[in-house]
Amino acid sequence: MRVSQDSLFEEYQKRGNEIYLSKTEFIDFLKCPYTWFLKKKLGRKTIVTSKSLEGNTLHNIARVINVSYRTTENIDKYVMSLSIEEGLSEGVKNFTNFVKMKERNLEEPFPTVLNGRVMSEVLIVVKYDEIFYLKGHLDAVYRHGELFEIVEYKKSFYKDISDFWVELNFYGYIFEKSYLKKVDKVSLFSFSNGSYISLPFSLDDILSKIDFVTNEIKKENFVPLPSLDKCRFCLYRNNCSYRV
Numbered sequence: 001m002r003v004s005q006d007s008l009f010e011e012y013q014k015r016g017n018e019i020y021l022s023k024t025e026f027i028d029f030l031k032c033p034y035t036w037f038l039k040k041k042l043g044r045k046t047i048v049t050s051k052s053l054e055g056n057t058l059h060n061i062a063r064v065i066n067v068s069y070r071t072t073e074n075i076d077k078y079v080m081s082l083s084i085e086e087g088l089s090e091g092v093k094n095f096t097n098f099v100k101m102k103e104r105n106l107e108e109p110f111p112t113v114l115n116g117r118v119m120s121e122v123l124i125v126v127k128y129d130e131i132f133y134l135k136g137h138l139d140a141v142y143r144h145g146e147l148f149e150i151v152e153y154k155k156s157f158y159k160d161i162s163d164f165w166v167e168l169n170f171y172g173y174i175f176e177k178s179y180l181k182k183v184d185k186v187s188l189f190s191f192s193n194g195s196y197i198s199l200p201f202s203l204d205d206i207l208s209k210i211d212f213v214t215n216e217i218k219k220e221n222f223v224p225l226p227s228l229d230k231c232r233f234c235l236y237r238n239n240c241s242y243r244v
């Protein structure tokens with residue numbers, strides 16, 4: 001049976017009273033520290049949206065393709081055999097084209113192994129300081145000689161690219177720290193239109209942001225920072241009395 005991301009992380013979390021900071025919690029905190037209070041202190045859940053469900057489904061299909069295509073000579077034939085529902089077929093076609101483009105460029109996926117099984121994604125828990133562990137679930141990593149590229153799949157590029165860049169740099173940092181490999185670029189792929197954008201990895205930028213977030217959590221500084229733009233997209237908005 002496949003070990004899920006959550007059960008992997010839960011196993012680490014049972015080991016002590018350390019604080020675990022995921023990529024999503026980190027990004028949420030940068031936008032509004034009150035999200036941490038809602039989640040960790042009050043145990044509030046995020047809203048489940050139809051967009052996030054569709055995104056999860058496409059991610060799951062991408063995982064199946066990523067694991068299987070290495071043993072499949074004809075990726076198109078393999079994808080046909082999956083009998084994908086019509087509403088998802090465009091996203092899957094774009095993803096298949098992305099995988100084929102990487103193969104044509106002779107770019108090698110970097111797999112991890114969990115319980116003896118090759119995983120399509122890369123799961124990481126890494127110690128940051130005496131209190132914090134950073135955790136992340138990278139959609140794909142590609143090797144370019146001695147350098148590595150982190151790739152994040154998105155349903156669409158629904159927000160400013162600079163916001164995505166912070167997420168990707170978080171992944172780049174934990175990958176470098178965990179695997180002792182050098183990341184040169186971080187990239188986004190969109191299921192919706194097949195766009196593929198690469199940006200340079202910036203270690204200094206992400207380290208200052210991680211320092212900021214971990215220090216604020218240690219100080220228990222969870223001040224709400226509501227704004228129309230932030231609250232509109234915040235997944236805690238149904239559980240927040242500061243929402244505007």
Ligand code: SF4
Pocket residue numbers: 031032034035038224225226227230231234235236237240241242243244
């Ligand atoms: S709804 Fe607004 S104020 Fe409340 S946690 Fe989200 S961003 Fe912060």
